[in-house]
Amino acid sequence: MENIALDVHKHYTWGRVENPQGQQLYASRLAHGRGCIKNFVQRWTPGSPVAVETVGNWYWVVDEIEAGGGKPQLVNARLAKLMIGNVNKSDKLDAKGLNLLQRTGTLPTVWIPPSGVRDARELPRTRMVFSRQRTQLKNRVHATLSKYGYVVDEVSDAFGKRGRQIIEELSSKLPPHTKQALDHVLDQLDEVMENLKAIETDMINAFAPCSQTTWLESAPGIGKILAVVVWTEIGSIERFNRAEQLASYSGLVAREHSSGGKFYYGAVRRDVNVYLKRAFVEAAGSAIQNRQRCGYQHIGRLYERIKSRRGHNRAKVAVARHLAEASFWMLKKGEPYREPRLSTQR
Numbered sequence: 001m002e003n004i005a006l007d008v009h010k011h012y013t014w015g016r017v018e019n020p021q022g023q024q025l026y027a028s029r030l031a032h033g034r035g036c037i038k039n040f041v042q043r044w045t046p047g048s049p050v051a052v053e054t055v056g057n058w059y060w061v062v063d064e065i066e067a068g069g070g071k072p073q074l075v076n077a078r079l080a081k082l083m084i085g086n087v088n089k090s091d092k093l094d095a096k097g098l099n100l101l102q103r104t105g106t107l108p109t110v111w112i113p114p115s116g117v118r119d120a121r122e123l124p125r126t127r128m129v130f131s132r133q134r135t136q137l138k139n140r141v142h143a144t145l146s147k148y149g150y151v152v153d154e155v156s157d158a159f160g161k162r163g164r165q166i167i168e169e170l171s172s173k174l175p176p177h178t179k180q181a182l183d184h185v186l187d188q189l190d191e192v193m194e195n196l197k198a199i200e201t202d203m204i205n206a207f208a209p210c211s212q213t214t215w216l217e218s219a220p221g222i223g224k225i226l227a228v229v230v231w232t233e234i235g236s237i238e239r240f241n242r243a244e245q246l247a248s249y250s251g252l253v254a255r256e257h258s259s260g261g262k263f264y265y266g267a268v269r270r271d272v273n274v275y276l277k278r279a280f281v282e283a284a285g286s287a288i289q290n291r292q293r294c295g296y297q298h299i300g301r302l303y304e305r306i307k308s309r310r311g312h313n314r315a316k317v318a319v320a321r322h323l324a325e326a327s328f329w330m331l332k333k334g335e336p337y338r339e340p341r342l343s344t345q346r
Contacts, residue, residue, distance in 0.1 A: 004041065004050040004070065005098035007091045008061055015040060016095035022103055027092065037061055041068030051098040051107060053077040059118055072112060078271045079108040113235045121275075123203050124229040128278050130196045137189040144182050145170055159189070200225055207232075211334065218336035219326055220296045221287030222279075229279040230327060237332055243325035251277040252321040276324075284320035298322075298339045 002025060007014040013036075017026040030036050041050060046069040052061050053075045065072040075098065083106060084097030101107040113121070138159060145151065150170045152158040158167065171182050207213070207228050216227035240246045247253050251272030254265040291300040299319055306315035326337055 001045045001048040003099050003102040004044060004048055005095040005102065006037070006050060006052050006061065007094045007098075008052060008055050008058065009091075010057070013037065013061075014091035014095050016092070016099055017044060018099045018103065020103070022099075027095070029091075035064070037064035038068040041065055041070040044070075047071055049073050049102060051075050051102055053080065053094075053098075054110065062112060063115065073102075073107060073109050074112045076108040076110050076271075083108065111235065111239050117232065117235050120206070121232050123199060123206060124225075124232050125275050127196065127199045127203065127225065128229065128275055130192055130199065131282070132278070133192050134189065134196060137185055137192060140185050141167065141182065141189070144174075144178065144185070148174060148178075203228055212331060215330040215334065215336050216327060219283070219323055219330065220294065220299055220337070221283030221285070221290075221323065222327075223286075226279050226283050229275065233273055233276045233279070234327075234331070237328065240328060243328040246328045247321045247324040249273055249276065250280055250320075250324045252280060252317060252324050277320075280320040280324050280327075281316065283323050284316050287323070288316060288319060296339075 001020070003018045003020070005016045005018075007016075011032055013030045013032065015026065015028060015030050016024070018024055030040055041048075041064070048070055050065045050070040051073045052058055052065070054077050058074065062072045062074065080098065080101060083101060084094075086093050086097060098107065142152070142158070145167070150173070152163055152166050152170070154166060155163045157163050167186070171179050174182065203225060210231075212231050213224070213227040216222050216230055217224055222230065234246070237246075240249070244253065248269075249272060251269055251274065253269075255267065255269060256263065256265055287294075287296055287299050288303050290296070291303065299322065302322060303315045303319055306318045330337055
């Protein structure tokens with residue numbers, strides 16, 4: 001079988017084919033069009049591995065590779081570039097490097113979710129986008145009011161029924177153009193809130209309750225909606241051997257730099273599943289806010305301990321990591337969340 005590498009771009013793909021001995025059999029540009037990748041893959045031995053980097057438009061490429069009889073290999077682009085180690089960069093060099101990693105058996109591949117899972121992810125992912133927009137608009141409202149010394153602190157929810165009344169009263173005291181700008185932001189916020197409610201209704205109708213989401217719902221801060229997000233993004237818990245792997249995949253593990261007995265832990269990685277990261281961070285925020293009312297003792301101790309030394313944001317990430325690792329064990333063991341037991345030695 002041949003080794004096929006595809007360097008995919010928006011309007012074209014650079015394809016390169018090698019035999020098992022490393023001899024180049026084909027190297028040329030493929031103009032994008034319906035069936036172009038399928039027809040190209042069909043020219044070679046059925047079942048040949050086809051390497052594709054994790055670019056934004058890989059869904060249709062993988063579908064056409066499978067339709068053409070090839071075996072798709074989804075490549076971790078960051079690791080592949082580090083392993084190839086090219087000083088220069090071009091389509092030809094990238095495809096040649098993928099062929100080299102294929103031939104040596106060191107190609108860093110990632111899990112390819114089935115087409116049904118890829119389709120199911122779109123509702124939760126779009127909901128996460130709207131959720132982020134909602135947060136940005138709310139922050140904009142608070143920032144606009146604070147410029148003139150106004151703070152909505154009389155109610156627990158500044159954007160509830162009573163909170164909106166207070167905001168409108170304060171808005172009337174603002175300068176005319178600032179008031180106009182704030183009104184536009186509030187109108188946009190209302191529209192985003194309506195879209196959020198609609199898409200959450202679609203999610204509830206589309207995803208029938210299952211044992212996995214029921215277990216996830218039992219964790220602090222993870223409700224019905226976030227349970228669907230977490231489960232669809234994980235896809236299969238068998239992909240992970242340890243809880244730390246799921247936490248790292250979710251972008252909740254700090255980078256380590258250690259040498260000569262000195263340790264430094266930097267920011268979390270960026271090349272991660274951002275949707276899982278946002279889901280666990282959102283759940284952590286909810287769990288922290290309700291830790292006393294709901295009796296989340298472990299989360300309360302964890303948050304207060306990290307906050308006193310590293311601040312609120314890092315404490316929040318630590319809680320999110322705990323929820324990620326707890327999700328691993330809930331799905332592995334098939335049981336609801338339970339608080340960790342305190343070690344008698346500590």
